[in-house]
Amino acid sequence: MSPGVAGGTGGAELSASGQTYLKTVYGLGEWDTEAVTTGALAAKLGVSPASATAMVRKLVERGLLDHPPYGAVSLTSTGRARALGVVRRHRLLETFLVRELGYGWDQVHEEAARLEHTVSDLFVERLDRLLGHPAADPHGDPIPDAAGHLRLPAAVRLDRAPAGPAVVVRVSDANAETLRACSAAGLLPGATLDAGAHPLTAAQSAAVWVEPQETLR
Amino acid sequence: MSPGVAGGTGGAELSASGQTYLKTVYGLGEWDTEAVTTGALAAKLGVSPASATAMVRKLVERGLLDHPPYGAVSLTSTGRARALGVVRRHRLLETFLVRELGYGWDQVHEEAARLEHTVSDLFVERLDRLLGHPAADPHGDPIPDAAGHLRLPAAVRLDRAPAGPAVVVRVSDANAETLRACSAAGLLPGATLDAGAHPLTAAQSAAVWVEPQETLR
DNA sequence: CAGGAGTTTTAGGCATGGCTAAATATGGCA
């Protein structure tokens, strides 16, 4: 396989599965801060708990994850860098699919999840250039730069936000149905709303992150 | 996996390896007409003869290849349709990489070979639209339409062409070194040359296909 | 502080797609 593929930020080659696990560990902790267990990983990845345990062990052996027995899984600094590389690929690809190929924002997740393990570093950097070095993907998730740095907006989940005016910062891309509901309601990143009154279900509003206007002063 | 992926022209799912074998059987017979043996396949794919035999057997069982014992491998009509689907993906991707991402024509083959098994049907059709439905890829290889039809230009290999003026129709993308040599010599598809006098080695000139001017009348 | 529900890990398999080494078939040449 050609150099630069399946890696992202250097280091030995890593299977697509391994990359997905790292990205998922990162993703489960990016906006929320709950303990990431092998069970949570398994549920998120649609895999049996036993499979998650086995893969986590391999990634621990490679120095990419920490995992006290029966405890929470966390990224080492190397693992975090790798995860951010995958996240960068994923979010640039999503941006490309929406901006250049006319995908709906509810259609991009699966396609990007497959492609993120296949495109080379050259492809990613050329895409970044073509897109004008975007800061966030269509869902409002920030895109790490090539060095693996990213800045998370301060935001709270809509279902936990104080009533009052707020700006939509991000809508989780985990569920296409939720994305369509938000789209129908006009809740795209940048839109303003009243956090006390919106047409989303409780579960859906947990996928929307907003910045209450008060915090802007 | 999402519908439309790894298939191309419908039918049951096929592994990336299987797709590559079909494409290779097609490719070995597209411009030349020599018998495709399991050994030739193995050599082309960089795999042991035993592995090629095993994979061919699986594709025969799926009705995609014919293979008399110890004989030549050939595509069934179903297999040919599948192969053309993969070829279409590959050539559209190569065109995209050169036209939109600024790749050199000697850099696209590996990237396209990986991506062709990963992009969805939707991706391919959107790419086709973005590119304006190109008829040929950067090497001059014709791109099958979505229904699997393609028209091969009448052409002869440069090392077997009669001396005299000729137009370059196609340069095989199998070898990056050869592509760079042709590029340096200005032998891009559409260029004219004298078939008796060119700066290529014998092996390199076997990768160039030309249309002698006489045949144009 | 003991029991049990629930979670996590271990044990043992399956499928895919590669490999090497050994057996078998082919085909050209003496």
Add this chain to the structure above:
DNA sequence: TGCCATATTTAGCCATGCCTAAAACTCCTG
């Protein structure tokens, strides 16, 4: 026509990543 070099296939193995079932551990509750 027989034989040997070469090509092809078979046999047996390895690694990856998933599975289910069973064992081991945690931790909450009574």
